[in-house]
Amino acid sequence: MATMRFEAEPYPLEFDPESTALLIIDMQRDFVEPGGFGEMLGNDVSLLRSTIEPCRRVLEAARRAGLTVLHTREGHRPDLTDAPPSKLRRGGLAVGIGDHGPMGRVLVRGEYGHDIVPELYPLPNEPVIDKPGKGSFYETDLDLILQNRGIRTLIVCGVTTEVCVHTTVRQANDRGYECVVLSDCVGSYFPEFQRVGLEMIKAQGGIFGWVSSSDEAVRVLRLIRPAGATSSAAE
Numbered sequence: 144m145a146t147m148r149f150e151a152e153p154y155p156l157e158f159d160p161e162s163t164a165l166l167i168i169d170m171q172r173d174f175v176e177p178g179g180f181g182e183m184l185g186n187d188v189s190l191l192r193s194t195i196e197p198c199r200r201v202l203e204a205a206r207r208a209g210l211t212v213l214h215t216r217e218g219h220r221p222d223l224t225d226a227p228p229s230k231l232r233r234g235g236l237a238v239g240i241g242d243h244g245p246m247g248r249v250l251v252r253g254e255y256g257h258d259i260v261p262e263l264y265p266l267p268n269e270p271v272i273d274k275p276g277k278g279s280f281y282e283t284d285l286d287l288i289l290q291n292r293g294i295r296t297l298i299v300c301g302v303t304t305e306v307c308v309h310t311t312v313r314q315a316n317d318r319g320y321e322c323v324v325l326s327d328c329v330g331s332y333f334p335e336f337q338r339v340g341l342e343m344i345k346a347q348g349g350i351f352g353w354v355s356s357s358d359e360a361v362r363v364l365r366l367i368r369p370a371g372a373t374s375s376a377a378e
């Protein structure tokens with residue numbers, strides 16, 4: 144497949160669809176629905192819900208284009224042995240990680256709140272990376288999976304912009320991946336952090352990566368013919 148081009152800031156990103164994946168970070172009930180970890184931290188989680196529909200459109204386009212799609216979830220083993228005590232203590236929350244909340248035990252694997260929202264639910268062939276930290280590369284096999292698939296470019300969606308998205312993009316950038324973050328597919332509980340978080344990615348010539356939009360991603364992904372597809376008379 145020939146090299147393609149994302150219109151993005153600070154300048155267009157050239158990419159090869161065969162070495163490009165969609166990475167959707169932590170679109171879990173615990174962050175986007177009331178009664179989860181996000182709310183326990185004192186946040187208005189409704190601010191994140193606007194990301195679901197643009198993420199859904201990009202996910203659908205990526206699936207049609209035959210791209211590798213990966214999902215991550217932040218959370219811990221039920222016995223919390225993979226949760227640093229410092230993380231468990233942080234914030235002195237009345238209902239914190241591992242405690243029982245309205246959506247089950249907060250940020251614990253296997254619980255209702257820990258799972259991905261239905262609109263973006265992974266297909267059986269889409270790897271789900273369960274991560275104990277904010278960064279998707281920390282103590283996970285994400286890098287191994289990306290290397291085995293020959294992935295070099297990541298289209299990044301998810302929450303929250305300045306926490307798990309930023310940490311992941313920084314980790315990816317240091318490992319040599321090129322990340323394009325879709326501005327309306329990532330969300331923050333803090334509008335100012337959303338704005339500055341995106342600025343920080345694309346500043347200084349794209350110090351961490353590129354910023355584009357769901358509309359541009361859908362436009363570009365629709366130009367890709369999945370491997371094995373045959374041409375039609377309409378083309």
Ligand code: TIU
Nearest residue numbers: 169217302303306307308
């Ligand atoms: N608190 C917050 O903004 N985010 C997180 O704790 N995790 C993710 O960003 N996924």
